[in-house]
Amino acid sequence: MYYAQATDQFNMVAHKLMIFFGIIMCIFGLIGNILNVCVFAIWSRSRKKINRYSSSHRTSNSSLYLLASSVANLIIISYPLLTRILLDGYQYRVTRTNVLILCKFRYYALHTFDLISLTCICMATYDRYLLSSRKVRLRQMSARRQRTKLSILFIIVLVGLHSIPLIIYYDVSNTGQCEIFPIEYSYYYLYVV
Incomplete structure:
Protein backbone atom coordinates (compact mmCIF):
# COMPACT_ATOMS: atom_id res chain seq x y z
CA MET A 1 0.00 0.00 0.00
CA TYR A 2 2.78 2.40 0.94
CA TYR A 3 4.68 1.68 -2.28
CA ALA A 4 1.61 2.38 -4.40
CA GLN A 5 1.11 5.77 -2.74
CA ALA A 6 4.80 6.61 -3.10
CA THR A 7 4.70 5.63 -6.77
CA ASP A 8 1.61 7.77 -7.35
CA GLN A 9 3.26 10.75 -5.65
CA PHE A 10 6.45 10.20 -7.62
CA ASN A 11 4.50 10.10 -10.89
CA MET A 12 2.60 13.26 -9.96
CA VAL A 13 5.86 15.11 -9.18
CA ALA A 14 7.39 13.84 -12.43
CA HIS A 15 4.43 15.14 -14.45
CA LYS A 16 4.55 18.54 -12.73
CA LEU A 17 8.31 18.79 -13.36
CA MET A 18 7.83 17.81 -17.00
CA ILE A 19 5.29 20.57 -17.46
CA PHE A 20 7.30 23.22 -15.60
CA PHE A 21 10.77 22.52 -16.96
CA GLY A 22 9.46 21.56 -20.40
CA ILE A 23 7.76 24.92 -20.81
CA ILE A 24 10.87 26.75 -19.55
CA MET A 25 13.07 24.78 -21.98
CA CYS A 26 10.64 25.53 -24.79
CA ILE A 27 10.53 29.28 -24.11
CA PHE A 28 14.28 29.76 -23.71
CA GLY A 29 15.04 27.34 -26.53
CA LEU A 30 12.75 29.18 -28.93
CA ILE A 31 14.22 32.56 -27.95
CA GLY A 32 17.79 31.30 -28.25
CA ASN A 33 17.28 29.59 -31.58
CA ILE A 34 15.41 32.54 -33.06
CA LEU A 35 18.36 34.73 -32.08
CA ASN A 36 20.75 32.16 -33.59
CA VAL A 37 18.77 32.17 -36.83
CA CYS A 38 18.92 35.98 -36.95
CA VAL A 39 22.67 36.08 -36.29
CA PHE A 40 23.58 33.33 -38.74
CA ALA A 41 21.24 34.74 -41.40
CA ILE A 42 23.11 38.04 -41.19
CA TRP A 43 26.52 36.33 -41.18
CA SER A 44 25.68 34.08 -44.12
CA ARG A 45 24.78 36.91 -46.48
CA SER A 46 27.23 37.56 -49.28
CA ARG A 47 29.68 40.29 -48.46
CA LYS A 48 31.54 42.43 -50.89
CA LYS A 49 35.23 41.83 -51.11
CA ILE A 50 37.28 44.27 -49.10
CA ASN A 51 40.36 43.79 -51.20
CA ARG A 52 41.56 41.45 -53.90
CA TYR A 53 43.19 39.07 -51.39
CA SER A 54 40.10 38.39 -49.32
CA SER A 55 37.65 35.76 -50.41
CA SER A 56 34.32 36.58 -48.81
CA HIS A 57 32.58 33.48 -50.12
CA ARG A 58 34.73 31.37 -47.83
CA THR A 59 33.92 33.32 -44.69
CA SER A 60 30.22 32.50 -44.67
CA ASN A 61 30.14 28.76 -45.44
CA SER A 62 30.18 27.64 -41.83
CA SER A 63 27.50 30.19 -41.01
CA LEU A 64 25.26 28.58 -43.64
CA TYR A 65 25.71 25.22 -41.95
CA LEU A 66 25.06 26.76 -38.54
CA LEU A 67 21.97 28.54 -39.90
CA ALA A 68 20.59 25.20 -41.13
CA SER A 69 21.42 23.65 -37.75
CA SER A 70 19.63 26.44 -35.88
CA VAL A 71 16.52 26.11 -38.06
CA ALA A 72 16.51 22.35 -37.43
CA ASN A 73 16.84 22.94 -33.68
CA LEU A 74 13.99 25.45 -33.84
CA ILE A 75 11.77 22.80 -35.42
CA ILE A 76 12.82 20.25 -32.79
CA ILE A 77 11.88 22.61 -29.98
CA SER A 78 8.63 23.79 -31.49
CA TYR A 79 7.08 20.42 -32.43
CA PRO A 80 8.56 17.33 -30.72
CA LEU A 81 9.21 19.09 -27.40
CA LEU A 82 5.71 20.60 -27.25
CA THR A 83 4.13 17.24 -28.01
CA ARG A 84 6.33 15.66 -25.33
CA ILE A 85 4.99 18.17 -22.80
CA LEU A 86 1.46 17.37 -23.97
CA LEU A 87 1.91 13.59 -23.84
CA ASP A 88 4.06 13.19 -20.72
CA GLY A 89 3.17 16.29 -18.73
CA TYR A 90 -0.58 16.38 -19.27
CA GLN A 91 -0.89 12.61 -19.85
CA TYR A 92 -2.61 13.01 -23.19
CA ARG A 93 -3.09 9.57 -24.71
CA VAL A 94 -2.24 8.68 -28.27
CA THR A 95 -5.12 6.92 -30.02
CA ARG A 96 -5.62 5.44 -33.47
CA THR A 97 -7.18 8.71 -34.67
CA ASN A 98 -4.21 10.94 -33.79
CA VAL A 99 -1.38 8.41 -34.23
CA LEU A 100 -0.08 10.09 -37.39
CA ILE A 101 0.41 13.51 -35.80
CA LEU A 102 1.38 12.61 -32.24
CA CYS A 103 3.36 9.46 -32.81
CA LYS A 104 4.62 8.84 -36.31
CA PHE A 105 5.34 12.40 -37.45
CA ARG A 106 6.69 13.41 -34.03
CA TYR A 107 9.40 10.77 -34.05
CA TYR A 108 10.10 11.37 -37.74
CA ALA A 109 10.59 15.11 -37.11
CA LEU A 110 12.63 14.51 -33.96
CA HIS A 111 14.96 12.01 -35.61
CA THR A 112 15.29 13.85 -38.93
CA PHE A 113 15.93 17.35 -37.63
CA ASP A 114 18.18 16.11 -34.85
CA LEU A 115 20.41 14.36 -37.40
CA ILE A 116 20.30 17.38 -39.72
CA SER A 117 21.42 19.63 -36.88
CA LEU A 118 24.24 17.32 -35.84
CA THR A 119 25.44 16.80 -39.42
CA CYS A 120 25.42 20.53 -40.17
CA ILE A 121 27.45 21.26 -37.04
CA CYS A 122 29.97 18.61 -38.09
CA MET A 123 30.15 20.09 -41.60
CA ALA A 124 30.67 23.60 -40.19
CA THR A 125 33.50 22.28 -38.03
CA TYR A 126 35.07 20.53 -41.01
CA ASP A 127 34.77 23.69 -43.13
CA ARG A 128 36.47 25.75 -40.41
CA TYR A 129 39.21 23.13 -40.18
CA HIS A 162 16.73 7.65 -43.99
CA SER A 163 14.01 8.51 -41.46
CA ILE A 164 11.04 7.29 -43.52
CA PRO A 165 10.92 3.89 -41.75
CA LEU A 166 10.05 5.75 -38.53
CA ILE A 167 6.75 6.82 -40.08
CA ILE A 168 6.09 3.25 -41.16
CA TYR A 169 7.13 1.34 -38.03
CA TYR A 170 6.06 3.60 -35.16
CA ASP A 171 2.59 2.81 -33.90
CA VAL A 172 0.47 2.95 -30.75
CA SER A 173 0.78 0.14 -28.22
CA ASN A 174 -2.07 -1.16 -26.08
CA THR A 175 -0.97 1.16 -23.27
CA GLY A 176 -1.21 4.27 -25.48
CA GLN A 177 2.55 4.70 -25.93
CA CYS A 178 4.40 5.18 -29.20
CA GLU A 179 6.58 2.16 -29.92
CA ILE A 180 8.50 0.56 -32.77
CA PHE A 181 6.77 -2.73 -33.46
CA PRO A 182 9.08 -4.85 -35.64
CA ILE A 183 11.79 -5.96 -33.23
CA GLU A 184 14.42 -6.01 -36.00
CA TYR A 185 13.99 -2.33 -36.76
CA SER A 186 13.99 -1.43 -33.07
CA TYR A 187 17.42 -3.10 -32.75
CA TYR A 188 18.65 -1.13 -35.75
CA TYR A 189 17.20 2.10 -34.37
CA LEU A 190 18.57 1.63 -30.86
CA TYR A 191 22.04 0.32 -31.66
CA VAL A 192 22.97 1.65 -35.10
CA VAL A 193 21.24 4.99 -35.31
Whole structure:
Protein backbone atom coordinates (compact mmCIF):
# COMPACT_ATOMS: atom_id res chain seq x y z
CA MET A 1 0.00 0.00 0.00
CA TYR A 2 2.78 2.40 0.94
CA TYR A 3 4.68 1.68 -2.28
CA ALA A 4 1.61 2.38 -4.40
CA GLN A 5 1.11 5.77 -2.74
CA ALA A 6 4.80 6.61 -3.10
CA THR A 7 4.70 5.63 -6.77
CA ASP A 8 1.61 7.77 -7.35
CA GLN A 9 3.26 10.75 -5.65
CA PHE A 10 6.45 10.20 -7.62
CA ASN A 11 4.50 10.10 -10.89
CA MET A 12 2.60 13.26 -9.96
CA VAL A 13 5.86 15.11 -9.18
CA ALA A 14 7.39 13.84 -12.43
CA HIS A 15 4.43 15.14 -14.45
CA LYS A 16 4.55 18.54 -12.73
CA LEU A 17 8.31 18.79 -13.36
CA MET A 18 7.83 17.81 -17.00
CA ILE A 19 5.29 20.57 -17.46
CA PHE A 20 7.30 23.22 -15.60
CA PHE A 21 10.77 22.52 -16.96
CA GLY A 22 9.46 21.56 -20.40
CA ILE A 23 7.76 24.92 -20.81
CA ILE A 24 10.87 26.75 -19.55
CA MET A 25 13.07 24.78 -21.98
CA CYS A 26 10.64 25.53 -24.79
CA ILE A 27 10.53 29.28 -24.11
CA PHE A 28 14.28 29.76 -23.71
CA GLY A 29 15.04 27.34 -26.53
CA LEU A 30 12.75 29.18 -28.93
CA ILE A 31 14.22 32.56 -27.95
CA GLY A 32 17.79 31.30 -28.25
CA ASN A 33 17.28 29.59 -31.58
CA ILE A 34 15.41 32.54 -33.06
CA LEU A 35 18.36 34.73 -32.08
CA ASN A 36 20.75 32.16 -33.59
CA VAL A 37 18.77 32.17 -36.83
CA CYS A 38 18.92 35.98 -36.95
CA VAL A 39 22.67 36.08 -36.29
CA PHE A 40 23.58 33.33 -38.74
CA ALA A 41 21.24 34.74 -41.40
CA ILE A 42 23.11 38.04 -41.19
CA TRP A 43 26.52 36.33 -41.18
CA SER A 44 25.68 34.08 -44.12
CA ARG A 45 24.78 36.91 -46.48
CA SER A 46 27.23 37.56 -49.28
CA ARG A 47 29.68 40.29 -48.46
CA LYS A 48 31.54 42.43 -50.89
CA LYS A 49 35.23 41.83 -51.11
CA ILE A 50 37.28 44.27 -49.10
CA ASN A 51 40.36 43.79 -51.20
CA ARG A 52 41.56 41.45 -53.90
CA TYR A 53 43.19 39.07 -51.39
CA SER A 54 40.10 38.39 -49.32
CA SER A 55 37.65 35.76 -50.41
CA SER A 56 34.32 36.58 -48.81
CA HIS A 57 32.58 33.48 -50.12
CA ARG A 58 34.73 31.37 -47.83
CA THR A 59 33.92 33.32 -44.69
CA SER A 60 30.22 32.50 -44.67
CA ASN A 61 30.14 28.76 -45.44
CA SER A 62 30.18 27.64 -41.83
CA SER A 63 27.50 30.19 -41.01
CA LEU A 64 25.26 28.58 -43.64
CA TYR A 65 25.71 25.22 -41.95
CA LEU A 66 25.06 26.76 -38.54
CA LEU A 67 21.97 28.54 -39.90
CA ALA A 68 20.59 25.20 -41.13
CA SER A 69 21.42 23.65 -37.75
CA SER A 70 19.63 26.44 -35.88
CA VAL A 71 16.52 26.11 -38.06
CA ALA A 72 16.51 22.35 -37.43
CA ASN A 73 16.84 22.94 -33.68
CA LEU A 74 13.99 25.45 -33.84
CA ILE A 75 11.77 22.80 -35.42
CA ILE A 76 12.82 20.25 -32.79
CA ILE A 77 11.88 22.61 -29.98
CA SER A 78 8.63 23.79 -31.49
CA TYR A 79 7.08 20.42 -32.43
CA PRO A 80 8.56 17.33 -30.72
CA LEU A 81 9.21 19.09 -27.40
CA LEU A 82 5.71 20.60 -27.25
CA THR A 83 4.13 17.24 -28.01
CA ARG A 84 6.33 15.66 -25.33
CA ILE A 85 4.99 18.17 -22.80
CA LEU A 86 1.46 17.37 -23.97
CA LEU A 87 1.91 13.59 -23.84
CA ASP A 88 4.06 13.19 -20.72
CA GLY A 89 3.17 16.29 -18.73
CA TYR A 90 -0.58 16.38 -19.27
CA GLN A 91 -0.89 12.61 -19.85
CA TYR A 92 -2.61 13.01 -23.19
CA ARG A 93 -3.09 9.57 -24.71
CA VAL A 94 -2.24 8.68 -28.27
CA THR A 95 -5.12 6.92 -30.02
CA ARG A 96 -5.62 5.44 -33.47
CA THR A 97 -7.18 8.71 -34.67
CA ASN A 98 -4.21 10.94 -33.79
CA VAL A 99 -1.38 8.41 -34.23
CA LEU A 100 -0.08 10.09 -37.39
CA ILE A 101 0.41 13.51 -35.80
CA LEU A 102 1.38 12.61 -32.24
CA CYS A 103 3.36 9.46 -32.81
CA LYS A 104 4.62 8.84 -36.31
CA PHE A 105 5.34 12.40 -37.45
CA ARG A 106 6.69 13.41 -34.03
CA TYR A 107 9.40 10.77 -34.05
CA TYR A 108 10.10 11.37 -37.74
CA ALA A 109 10.59 15.11 -37.11
CA LEU A 110 12.63 14.51 -33.96
CA HIS A 111 14.96 12.01 -35.61
CA THR A 112 15.29 13.85 -38.93
CA PHE A 113 15.93 17.35 -37.63
CA ASP A 114 18.18 16.11 -34.85
CA LEU A 115 20.41 14.36 -37.40
CA ILE A 116 20.30 17.38 -39.72
CA SER A 117 21.42 19.63 -36.88
CA LEU A 118 24.24 17.32 -35.84
CA THR A 119 25.44 16.80 -39.42
CA CYS A 120 25.42 20.53 -40.17
CA ILE A 121 27.45 21.26 -37.04
CA CYS A 122 29.97 18.61 -38.09
CA MET A 123 30.15 20.09 -41.60
CA ALA A 124 30.67 23.60 -40.19
CA THR A 125 33.50 22.28 -38.03
CA TYR A 126 35.07 20.53 -41.01
CA ASP A 127 34.77 23.69 -43.13
CA ARG A 128 36.47 25.75 -40.41
CA TYR A 129 39.21 23.13 -40.18
CA LEU A 130 39.83 23.37 -43.91
CA LEU A 131 39.91 27.16 -43.89
CA SER A 132 42.26 27.40 -40.94
CA SER A 133 44.75 24.86 -42.24
CA ARG A 134 48.30 25.91 -43.00
CA LYS A 135 48.28 23.79 -46.15
CA VAL A 136 47.04 25.58 -49.25
CA ARG A 137 45.65 22.37 -50.69
CA LEU A 138 43.35 21.93 -47.69
CA ARG A 139 42.23 25.55 -47.76
CA GLN A 140 41.30 25.15 -51.42
CA MET A 141 39.15 22.12 -50.58
CA SER A 142 36.69 24.35 -48.76
CA ALA A 143 33.46 24.38 -50.74
CA ARG A 144 32.16 27.39 -52.57
CA ARG A 145 28.91 28.98 -51.45
CA GLN A 146 26.79 27.23 -54.08
CA ARG A 147 28.27 23.84 -53.19
CA THR A 148 27.61 24.52 -49.53
CA LYS A 149 23.93 25.14 -50.28
CA LEU A 150 23.80 21.94 -52.33
CA SER A 151 25.50 20.05 -49.50
CA ILE A 152 22.88 21.28 -47.03
CA LEU A 153 20.09 20.27 -49.42
CA PHE A 154 21.72 16.86 -49.89
CA ILE A 155 21.96 16.39 -46.11
CA ILE A 156 18.27 17.28 -45.68
CA VAL A 157 17.14 14.90 -48.44
CA LEU A 158 19.39 12.04 -47.33
CA VAL A 159 18.41 12.25 -43.66
CA GLY A 160 14.75 12.70 -44.61
CA LEU A 161 14.84 9.53 -46.70
CA HIS A 162 16.73 7.65 -43.99
CA SER A 163 14.01 8.51 -41.46
CA ILE A 164 11.04 7.29 -43.52
CA PRO A 165 10.92 3.89 -41.75
CA LEU A 166 10.05 5.75 -38.53
CA ILE A 167 6.75 6.82 -40.08
CA ILE A 168 6.09 3.25 -41.16
CA TYR A 169 7.13 1.34 -38.03
CA TYR A 170 6.06 3.60 -35.16
CA ASP A 171 2.59 2.81 -33.90
CA VAL A 172 0.47 2.95 -30.75
CA SER A 173 0.78 0.14 -28.22
CA ASN A 174 -2.07 -1.16 -26.08
CA THR A 175 -0.97 1.16 -23.27
CA GLY A 176 -1.21 4.27 -25.48
CA GLN A 177 2.55 4.70 -25.93
CA CYS A 178 4.40 5.18 -29.20
CA GLU A 179 6.58 2.16 -29.92
CA ILE A 180 8.50 0.56 -32.77
CA PHE A 181 6.77 -2.73 -33.46
CA PRO A 182 9.08 -4.85 -35.64
CA ILE A 183 11.79 -5.96 -33.23
CA GLU A 184 14.42 -6.01 -36.00
CA TYR A 185 13.99 -2.33 -36.76
CA SER A 186 13.99 -1.43 -33.07
CA TYR A 187 17.42 -3.10 -32.75
CA TYR A 188 18.65 -1.13 -35.75
CA TYR A 189 17.20 2.10 -34.37
CA LEU A 190 18.57 1.63 -30.86
CA TYR A 191 22.04 0.32 -31.66
CA VAL A 192 22.97 1.65 -35.10
CA VAL A 193 21.24 4.99 -35.31
